[in-house]
Amino acid sequence: MAETLALLLLAHVLADFVLQPGRMALAKAGGHIGWMMAHIGVVGAVATVLLGVQTPQAAAWVAGLSLAHLGIDAAKVAIGARLSGIAAFVADQAAHLVTLGLVAGLAPQLWAQGLWAAHAPLWLPAAATVIAGAVLATRAGGFALGLLMRPWGEVGLDGLPGGGRIIGMLERGIIFVLILAGEPGGIGFLIAAKSVLRFGAVKEESRLSEYVIIGTLASFGWAMLTAIGTVMVLSSLPPLGIPDLSP
Template sequence: MAETLALLLLAHVLADFVLQPGRMAQAKAAGHPGWMLAHVGIVGAVTAVLLGVQTAEAAWVVAGLTLAHLVIDAAKVGLSARLSGIAGFVADQVAHLVTLLLVAGLWPQMWANGLWAAHAPLWLPAAVALMAGAVLATRAGGFALGLLMRPWGEVGLDGLPGGGRIIGMLERGIIFLLILAGEPGGIGFLIAAKSVLRFGAVKEESRLSEYVIIGTLASFGWAMLMAIGTVMLLSALPPLGIPDLSP
């Protein structure tokens, strides 16, 4: 089951956060059916390719999962007036995760019976889980944080164009690596370093300091949650074969 779940999760994050351009996401949110169908087509194609689907049963399962993705995205558009912003984003992703867990639980051999499994190294599913977790921690986290901080969009630091987004991705990536490396204590040094670097810019402005604190804690919390989830999935998979670097 864990191997199938890892591949399904990577297919999902690639389709939602890597292969979905901003124009497509905006058109979907506006309820444009053509862009919605194009997106779910990508979901189905990526899922089928990564699993190496070669049986009629697996093809039907992927088709059902793709339909479920369409229903969830359509429901998100329909409920956008009541469920928007970060709440809508989290609800949407939780619903997708539930469908992935359901499929992996009911058809746990989809990866093993696929085209690639017989030729792939044993560590591949673990590498796939690591890739999916990294995308969720960095890129998906950027979307989540952007939605969370949107109500205070007029508050912010003047700096490089896109600098805050890049800093956020870097800090979440570092936290992700620290937890997977078994060195969560390093997160404290990251917090201290960011506090020192931001101190001069926010020390005399309470609104701005609160904005930075909320954004920082949310970013750190998201990265830690994604890293912990990745570690849990990795514990159920064959090891990557990376040597223990701790003293």
């Protein structure tokens, strides 16, 4: 089951956060059927390739997962007026994760019966899990934080164009690596370093300081939760060989 879940999770994050351009996401949010169906086609194609689907039964499961993805996206559009921003994003992704877990639980053989399983190294599902977790921590986290901070969009630091977004991705990526490497204590040094660097810019402006604190804590929290979830999935898979750097 864990191997199938790992590959399905990677397929999901690639389809939603790497292979979905901004134009497609905006059109989907507006209820454009053509773009929505194109996205579902990407979802099914990526899952088919990563699992190495080669039987009608496996293809049926992937088709069912794709239809579930379509239903969740359609529901998100339908209730968009009542549930928006970060709440809609979290609910949408939670629903997708539930469907991935259900398919992996009901059809755990999807990976083992696929084209690649007999030839792939044992650590491949673990590598897929790490890649999926890294995308969720960095890129998906950026979308989530952007939605969270949108109500206070007029507050912010003047700096490099896109600098805050890049800093956020870097800090979440570092936290993700620290936890997977068994060095969560390093997060404290990261917090201290960011506090020192930001202190001069926000110390005399309470609204700005609160904005930075909310954004920082949310970013760190997202990265830690994603890393912990990744470690939980990795515990059920053949080891990837990431060394534990803790003494």
